[in-house]
Amino acid sequence: MVSARGPRWQQFLQELVMVAGTSASAYFLIRYLISRLDFDPESQKKEEQRRKSAAILRRLDGGEESDEDSPRKEGKRGRGQKRGDLVLNQYEQAIAMDVVAPDDIPVSFEDIGGLDEIIEELKESIIYPLTMPHLYASTSSLLTAPSGVLLYGPPGCGKTMLAKALAHESGACFINLHISTLTEKWYGDSNKLVNAVFSLARKLQPSIVFIDEIDAVLGTRRSGEHEASGMVKAEFMTHWDGLTSANSSGEPQRVVVMGATNRIQDIDEAILRRMPKKFPVVLPPPQQRRRILSLILKDTKVDRENFDLDSIINRTEAMSGSDIKELCRDAAMAPVRELIREKKAAGLQMTSVDPKEVRGLRTEDFFSRPGGVRSIPSSAQLRPPVKTSSEKEWSTESDAISEVDTRPSAEMAEPPE
Known part of the structure; x- marks a missing residue:
C-alpha cells in the first residue's frame, strides 16, 4: 500500500507543477502580447x-x-x-x-x-x-x-x-x-x-x-x-x-x-x-510709406540719378504695406533680369555673370513693366511732390559702402529715425 501510494503522490505533484508552469507561461505570454497591442490609435x-x-x-x-x-x-x-x-x-x-x-x-x-x-x-x-x-x-x-x-x-x-x-x-x-x-x-x-x-x-x-x-x-x-x-x-x-x-x-x-x-x-x-x-491698422499715409520703403530698400543698390522716392510714395497711395513690399521685390528683379538678357544676347554663359555688374534700382522699374504690381491711381499723382524742411537725405546700406557721391541728391529723402 505504501509503495503504491508513493508513485501516485509523485505523479500528482508532477502534474501540479506542469499545470502551474503552463499557466504561468500562458499568463506572461498573454500579458506580453497585450502590452504590444495598441488600443489607442493616437x-x-x-x-x-x-x-x-x-x-x-x-x-x-x-x-x-x-x-x-x-x-x-x-x-x-x-x-x-x-x-x-x-x-x-x-x-x-x-x-x-x-x-x-x-x-x-x-x-x-x-x-x-x-x-x-x-x-x-x-x-x-x-x-x-x-x-x-x-x-x-x-x-x-x-x-x-x-x-x-x-x-x-x-x-x-x-x-x-x-x-x-x-x-x-x-x-x-x-x-x-x-x-x-x-x-x-x-x-x-x-x-x-x-x-x-x-x-x-x-x-x-x-x-x-x-x-x-x-x-x-x-x-x-x-x-x-x-x-x-x-x-x-x-x-x-x-x-x-x-x-x-x-x-x-x-x-x-x-x-x-x-x-x-x-x-x-x-x-x-x-x-x-x-x-x-x-x-x-489702416492703409499707410505718405510718411509711413516713406518709412516702409526705407526699411525694404535699406540693403538694395539704388541708381540715385534715376530714382525718385517721392514719385513712388505718391503713386502708392492706395497700397498696403504688403503691396509695397511686393512692388519693391518685383522691381528689384528688373536690373538682374536686364543683365541676364544682355549676357545671353552677347553669347556669354550665366556662370560668368558678376553680381557687381547689376545696375542700381530705378523709378521706372516699379511701374513700367507688364505683369508687375500696379499702383492704384490717386489724386496725389496729379500734385507735385512737396518736401518739408525736416526731410533729410536718404541713403541705403549699399550707398554707405560705395564711394561718396558729391553730386546733389535732393530727389532722395531720408525717413525720420
Whole structure:
C-alpha cells in the first residue's frame, strides 16, 4: 500500500507543477502580447505632443537665462517654478505646441514702418502692465492690462507683424493659437481644448493668446449655427471673462487675448465687449510709406540719378504695406533680369555673370513693366511732390559702402529715425 501510494503522490505533484508552469507561461505570454497591442490609435501622436511640448517649455526657460538686460526679463525674475517642470494634461500639451518663444521671432518694433502711436499704446497698456505688475498695482487696482486687444483693418497693413513684434518685445509667453488646434472630430474635445488654452496661459502667465482671423473662430452667433461651434464660443467667453478670470487671492489673471481681423463686423458683440482696446491698422499715409520703403530698400543698390522716392510714395497711395513690399521685390528683379538678357544676347554663359555688374534700382522699374504690381491711381499723382524742411537725405546700406557721391541728391529723402 505504501509503495503504491508513493508513485501516485509523485505523479500528482508532477502534474501540479506542469499545470502551474503552463499557466504561468500562458499568463506572461498573454500579458506580453497585450502590452504590444495598441488600443489607442493616437498614442503615438500624444507621445509626440508630450515630447514637443516639454521641449518648447524648456526652450522658454532657456530664453530667460540670457539677455537679462532686456526689460521683458525683469518681470520674470523671481519665478519659483520653471516652465519645463509644469505638469500638463493631454489638452494642454496640444495647446503648448502653439507656444512661441520670444527669441525665436526675428521681428521687433524697429522693423515696422510707421504705426508709432499704436506701438507706444501697446507698450504702455499691455507690455508694461504684464511684465511689471508690481509697479502698476501699487498705485491703483485699475492699472492692469486689458483683457483683450483687437487689431482690425484692410489686409496687408501690418496687423500680424504687430503681433509678432509684440511677442518679441514683451517677453511674455506668446500662444499663437491656430484654428486647426481647436478643431477636433470628437464631440466636446474642442471645448476641452479651449479650457486648456486658458489653463495653460494661467500657468505660463504673463501670457498673450493671439488669434489671427479671429472672426472665423468667434464670429457672430446665429440661430442656425452648429451646436458645437456655439459651445466653443460660449466656452471661450466663460473662461475669458467669467468666474475663473481671477486667481484664488482675487488678483486678475495676467492673460491678454489679442485678435486680428479685416472683418470686424463679423465678430460677435460679446467678443467685442471683451476687447476694450481696438486699434485700426489702416492703409499707410505718405510718411509711413516713406518709412516702409526705407526699411525694404535699406540693403538694395539704388541708381540715385534715376530714382525718385517721392514719385513712388505718391503713386502708392492706395497700397498696403504688403503691396509695397511686393512692388519693391518685383522691381528689384528688373536690373538682374536686364543683365541676364544682355549676357545671353552677347553669347556669354550665366556662370560668368558678376553680381557687381547689376545696375542700381530705378523709378521706372516699379511701374513700367507688364505683369508687375500696379499702383492704384490717386489724386496725389496729379500734385507735385512737396518736401518739408525736416526731410533729410536718404541713403541705403549699399550707398554707405560705395564711394561718396558729391553730386546733389535732393530727389532722395531720408525717413525720420
